[in-house]
Amino acid sequence: MIKVKGVAIPNMPWEDKPANYDMPMWRYSKNPVIGRNPVENVARIFNSAVVPYKNGEFAGVFRAETKNGVPYLYTGFSKDGLNWNFSKEAIKIYDSKGKDVSPNYAYDPRVVPIDGVYYVIWCTDFCGASLGIAKTTDFEHFESFDNPFLPFNRNGVLFPRKVNGKYLMLSRPSDSGHTPFGDVFLSESPDMYYWGRHKHVFGTTKDWWQSVKTGAGCAPIETDEGWLLFYHAVTGTCSGFVYSIGAALLDLEDPSKVLHRCKNFILTPEMEYEERGFVANVVFPVAALTDAPTGRIALYYGAADTYTALAFTTVEETINYIKKYDCENK
Numbered sequence: 001m002i003k004v005k006g007v008a009i010p011n012m013p014w015e016d017k018p019a020n021y022d023m024p025m026w027r028y029s030k031n032p033v034i035g036r037n038p039v040e041n042v043a044r045i046f047n048s049a050v051v052p053y054k055n056g057e058f059a060g061v062f063r064a065e066t067k068n069g070v071p072y073l074y075t076g077f078s079k080d081g082l083n084w085n086f087s088k089e090a091i092k093i094y095d096s097k098g099k100d101v102s103p104n105y106a107y108d109p110r111v112v113p114i115d116g117v118y119y120v121i122w123c124t125d126f127c128g129a130s131l132g133i134a135k136t137t138d139f140e141h142f143e144s145f146d147n148p149f150l151p152f153n154r155n156g157v158l159f160p161r162k163v164n165g166k167y168l169m170l171s172r173p174s175d176s177g178h179t180p181f182g183d184v185f186l187s188e189s190p191d192m193y194y195w196g197r198h199k200h201v202f203g204t205t206k207d208w209w210q211s212v213k214t215g216a217g218c219a220p221i222e223t224d225e226g227w228l229l230f231y232h233a234v235t236g237t238c239s240g241f242v243y244s245i246g247a248a249l250l251d252l253e254d255p256s257k258v259l260h261r262c263k264n265f266i267l268t269p270e271m272e273y274e275e276r277g278f279v280a281n282v283v284f285p286v287a288a289l290t291d292a293p294t295g296r297i298a299l300y301y302g303a304a305d306t307y308t309a310l311a312f313t314t315v316e317e318t319i320n321y322i323k324k325y326d327c328e329n330k
């Protein structure tokens, strides 16, 4: 059995794989987990991050699209990872001197715990779409690390520990609009402020579902075979982009090296809540809870830029699948 390095989360959401299902990832039968108008003045919550928190409970940072159409980050707490109590207001972010540097808009947050501190990375306004990073220990006070990258950039995802003494982040340089291109890059930092030594990790392939752009999804999961990364990938159609979920295995010591990468999608829009909504045909992975002893994964994804949904897999199922359907273009 493939070993996972991480924490036990025995109470995380879980359902067994339906009988005779031929894909490695299956949806929660009661999806979506978060429906429309979930809290006052918020029309939609999607593309949102969930982590284990104190006393066996869960905390999250949510992309909350307010009723003037602008996305902000809200917090939420839950006993079961399914039913959430959301904050009533967007979170405020301060710099290290206490100045309010709350963003004009904020979306697609990832939350990664490293050594007891929760780091939030999101897409922020820095003369256009770029990355913001802040830290918190209580999900009430958030302190910013300024602007880690030059514009334009999105889909910043931290590794859950330092590798060779450095913090590592995946990101996807972009344009200021809806970006018709995109590869995943790796950057390192000694302190979360200064990022450099950039390396290319992977880009698009000739497989049509991942032929337009790609971007990191959930924080990489450490296994004894490598870092398991769920990512999103996009194809272009007559009616616009279609976002699917893929997976890759990256080298433990040098995660810019791709060991295996799926040729097939792991999950693609098929359900009404994925195919119909504010933006049709989007499944967008953002957070994965992994129970290290069993290798079970509960993956939170945005559906149609409208809902938050859940899907399940195991480390073993996904890694075996991507080895079986390994990408020719690695």
Ligand code: BMA
Binding pocket: 047, 107, 108, 178, 243, 279, 282, 284, 302, 305
């Ligand atoms: C991307 C991001 C995501 C969004 C997706 C589909 O560019 O903005 O937040 O889910 O487009 O609209």
